[in-house]
Amino acid sequence: MKRNPGGFVLFVAAVLLAETTARAxxxxxxxxxxxxxxxxxxDLGCYGGEIATPNLDSIAADGLRFSQFYNTARxxxxxxxxxTGYYPQQIRRDVLPSVPGGGQGVRPDWAVLLPELLEPVGYRSYHTGKWHIDGMPIAEGFDRSYYLRDQGRFFNPTRSWKDDVKLPPVxxxxxxYATTALADHAVEVLREHERGHADEPFFHYLAFTAPHFPLHALPEDIAVYEDTYAPGWDVIRAQRWRRMQQMGLLDATAVxxxxRVERDLGPPYHxxxxxxxxxxxxxxxPVPWQSLSDRQKTFQATKMAIHAAMIHRMDLEIGRVFDQIKEMGQWENTLxxxxxxxxxxAxxxxxxxxxxPSADPGSAETYLCLGPGWSTTCNTPFRRHKTWTHEGGTSTPLLAAWPRxxxxxxxxxxxxGHIIDIAATLLELTGAETAAEAPPAPGKSLVPAFSTTAASSEDAAAEPRTIWWFHDGHKAVRIGDWKAVAPVGEPWELYHLAADRQEAHDLAVPxxxxxxxxVTEWSRYVDEFTELASRDLPADVRRKARGAAKDSIEMKDKQAAGKPQR
Structure with missing residues (x-):
């Protein structure tokens, strides 16, 4: 056999290059x-709250906090x-005019979930907790699942599944207690992963039901916050705002x-x-605290103490999951x-x-909700609540840490950024690909934001992007620093978020x-999403969808004709 010195040199160079790349x-x-x-x-300590969340705060300290990240409001x-990485209206998981959707909507076949996309590149996927998606977790690609469907009973749920097999009621x-049970399952499957699949990466989706109503918490956790909220929601809100300012969480020019507290705005459903x-x-x-009776003050302060206790316990249980990953030796390479x-x-x-009413507040026999007074405080410094598409309803903390x-x-x-960006981020990091037949996803990877300096990450995201909302009749669209928002049945409002993220100065007229x-761009999205969401539906449904698109066009014609929108 002839020797090939040149080939050997190239081989060694290739090996060295591969090793260098692997190190880099x-x-x-x-x-x-x-x-x-x-x-x-x-609500979190690292976002200005008084609730003890040391484990989540450690993620903020070791990684990143995002201050302009959005969800869908529900x-x-x-x-x-x-x-999935798609707007829910694109995949029939929230309503469009004349297109089936909402909580009972069924996704198109191409709208597969992350586990199905991650499996071809070697990932094991685990689900723990709330689901609220069509289909069942194992059938949708997860390898293990504990599905807690009963959000109304933290102490004795009646509807839950393990690996898609229904469990008896508790x-x-x-x-x-649900929050602890979810952490138990997460630790259990991570230990199984270490025993049987240690050489494979994992994707674990841990979906807590806390702090959703009813306000149910362990007595020892409630006791921690027994006196914390006696000063009232006005005082606690001011304290949170001061802490936000001290930590420089928000752009001081924008907020x-x-x-302003909307004193006449109550719950979204009566x-x-x-x-x-x-x-x-x-x-x-959310009336002024001092206008409440002593009985009302006690009742309201107790409710917030239970809400805080739920978050406090969630953080403690998250710490147990963190400890398990560290015991596996996987912490440095876990995002x-x-x-x-x-x-x-509200x-x-x-x-x-x-x-x-005679039972201990926070116990299984009670059913309490946070309400608009404390919801206004929890959404500090933003306006309105869950379901609304103002900043208070759609702004979420986002923490990201990955030591390596x-x-x-x-x-x-x-x-x-928007919640649709999470899937795009994970696909880029894992090398997974979207389904071949799927249309382009609207999300943008957050990987540029993971760079070593804030300045470089901001430069990478300098191009203005469009973010769109439509839920429960509430509309909104953000393009760059401009946001148009219209509560259901009300006219459009306009805000320049670079100077007014608290949405105080409506610029719709000037x-x-x-x-x-x-508004034209918002309507264009409606047309585009309607066509996509109805593409594989029967003809009669598609005809209705075309009618909705026609209505959208007529609305734009009225705007062009200068008819008032206020």
Missing amino acids: DPPRPNVLLIMADDLGFS CWPSRSALL EKGADY RQPS FPAALDALGEGEVNR VLFLSDNGAS EIMVRDDGHD GIKARGEIRRSP RADKLEEL
Whole structure:
């Protein structure tokens, strides 16, 4: 056999290059994606809150906080966007005119979830907690799952599945608390992964039901915050705002002060019977704290203490999951992402097992909701609540840390992003690809924001982008620093977020030209999403969809004709 010295040299060079590249670029990361439920923008300690969240705060200290990251304003649309990378209206998981959608909508075949995309590149995928997507977790690509469907009972859920097999109801009085049970499952499957699949990367989607109503918490956690909220929601809001300013979380030019409290804006849905059941202590408006009776102050302060206890416990259980990953020796190469599905909720209702006013607040026999007074505080400094497309309803904390891949430590990223960006980010980092038949996804990878300096990451995201919302009749679109927003049944408003992210100064009249530009773009998205979402539907449904598109065109014609939009 002839020797080939030149070939040998090339081979050695190739090996050295490969080794150098391997040292320069971290391997594909494990991913721990954590989603909270109804968490307010300022609830975490690292976002200005007084609630003890040391484990999540450590992620902020070791990585990044995003200050202009958005969700869809509601639970099930956000979850479908998170796991597919598409706006929920594109995949029939939220409504469009004359297109089936909403919580019961069924995704097109091409709208597959992340686990199915990650499997070809070697990932094992695990799901723990809330689902709120069509289909079932194992059938949709997860390898293991604990699906907790019962969000109305933290102590004795009646509807849950393990690996798509229905479990018996948890008996009343059992030693069970949902937040702890979810962490138990996460630790369990991670240990299984270490035993049987240690050479494969993992994707773990951990979806807590906390702090969604009903306000159920462990007595020892409630006791930690027993006296914290006696000063009232006005005082706590001011304290959170001061801490935000001290930590430089928000651009001081964009947010000079918290939004004006909308004293007459109550829950998004009115349930008079619930107010009767809850008694004299309940208040369905964010009135000044000092206008409340002593009984109301006590009742309201207790509710917020339970909300804080739920978040406090969630953080403790997240710490257990972190410890498990560290025990596996995988912490350095695990990307941790944490966010919420929508802003804090102003809802007040009584469902499931009802409310016993004589029972200890926060126990299984009670059914309490946060309400608009505390929701306004939890969404500090932004305006409105869950379901609305103002900043308070759509702004989420986003934490990101990955010791081997994100060199920034404790930095803040202020470029706008959206929950649709999570899938794009994970596909880039893992080398996975979207389904061949899928249309282009609207999300943008956050990988540029993972760079070592805030300045370079901001430069990478300097090109203005469009972010779009439509939920429960509430509309909004953001293009660059301009945002148009219209609550259901109300005229369009216009805000320049670079100087007014608290949405205080409506520029719809003096900048009617800019408003028309944004509303036209919002309508264009409606047309585009309607066509995509109805493409594989029966002819009669498509005809209805075309009618909706025609209505959109007529609306734009009215705008062009100069008819008033206010």
